[in-house]
Amino acid sequence: MRISDDSQKEYFSSLVASLRSSGDITTVDLLKKAFPELIDTRYDNWNSGTWFYKLFIYIKLSDYNQLTNEVREKHEGVIFGAYSNLFSDESNVLETVEIKPLIEQQLDWAALKGKETKQSIINRLNREKEYLISSGTGKTRIQDCDKDYIALHLDTKNVLSELMLEHPLDYRTLWDWYHYYSENLSTYRERRKYINETFANVIDIISKSDEIQNDLLKYEPTGWEKIDYSVNLLSIQLVNISDSIDFNHIGLRCRETIILLANEVYKEPLHHPSSYKDKISRTDSSRMLQGYIEYHFKGQSNDEKRRYAKVTNDLANSLTHKKNATLLDAKLCLNATLSLISIIKIINDEISLEANITEICTREDD
Structure with missing residues (x-):
């Protein structure tokens, strides 16, 4: 059958x-x-x-x-x-x-160069819907919000064009929308339904698309479980950020990740920085990693390595504490954090390799 x-x-x-x-x-x-x-x-x-x-x-x-x-x-x-x-x-x-x-609508996220995310574009479209519905149902007067709508609509249309999407409704002004619904949509209910249904498809396409934000996270797992898990959460947060509060959350997560990193490798008193005499808090990742870097990059021959590692450590810690962060700040903070993890991982792997070689040589001598 x-x-x-x-x-x-x-x-x-x-x-x-x-x-x-x-x-x-x-x-x-x-x-x-x-x-x-x-x-x-x-x-x-x-x-x-x-x-x-x-x-x-x-x-x-x-x-x-x-x-x-x-x-x-x-x-x-x-x-x-x-x-x-x-x-x-x-x-x-x-x-x-x-x-x-699977052949489906592909969006050119690379063209936006990280300036927008899925959520930020969906938020734009929802704000535009609010203007259209509010003005079309008598909640707001067109003359009070038309200027803001025009700017938002033009900007959103350009963003969608970069993604290779057409704007679902090309009403250049709210007066254009007014002329349409006056002739074609007699009730408030019809106008709300028309706007919601017309925007639904493009919002659905954006929601389901493969955003390339994760290209920023070219991260090789370290094997340090807590750190790898924290970076994975960062990748999820980065895809969904849309406002300054979310940007600051990226900084907070980066700070927590760096603290985990410092506690993974720092050993007291071996790595205690020479310039700091007091006891170091377990949350003072900056000083812990400073001491770790100084200890393993000793001497004049390691000046450049030490400076590079120190600058990366300083930048990462500085950006994690920045208030009113922007999308650029969030990306720089993330990149600095990943670079710092990579540097410390390289140092740690080299130490482990040297220790293994020493152990093998000792066994052979015995």
Whole structure:
């Protein structure tokens, strides 16, 4: 019997369950992000009849581009075998499995150069909706807010254009909107519905798009669990920032991350900075890392390394305490924090390597 559209969902969920139970988590992760489509390609009426199918697995373009031909073909083979095993008899036969890129609206986030985020653009669109609905339902007078609306609309239109999106409603002024609804939308309810429905599609596209903010986070996990977890939270926060409060939260998270970093490597009294005589607080990451850097980059031959590490430490700590932060401040703060983590990780790895070599040499001497 031919597999119905409703049954396809049951088969796909069974496919995922089967692969998970077999331990193939990599393929499961790929399928959980996929959009499957089972197509019946032909029917053979010999011996009670047989339906033949092709299974398409559509994944986002960014995920598809990360797959090599070898890896993709391996996934296709695994899926083919597991899906075929779900058929109870020969009345249904799977012929091929193909993993394909999902063709959908792509937004050019790189063109904005980090000046906007998903949330900030959605906030713009929602403010524009408020102007249109308020003026169209008698809550505000057009002459009181038209100037602000014109500036917002033009700016938002330019931002959407950079993303390769058209503005859903091109009313240059609220008077243009007034002339439209006066002739076409007689009730307040109709006007609210019209605005909400017209903006819904573009907001949905932006919400679901793959923002490139994470390109800023080219971060290699350190193996320090708390620090890696904190950086992961930073990446989530960065994608969703939209105002100065969120920018300051980035600084706060960076400060907490640097404190974790300092406590991971600092050893008292070995790393106590020579210029500071008092006891160092466990939250004084600046002095802790200053002492750590001074200790491991001693001597004139390490002057440049020491200066670079010190400047990075100073910049990161300075930016984490900045009030009324901007998007630029948040990005600089994040980059300085990641650079500082990288420097300290390199030093720590070198220390561990030297210790291992010393231990091996000692064993050989014995």
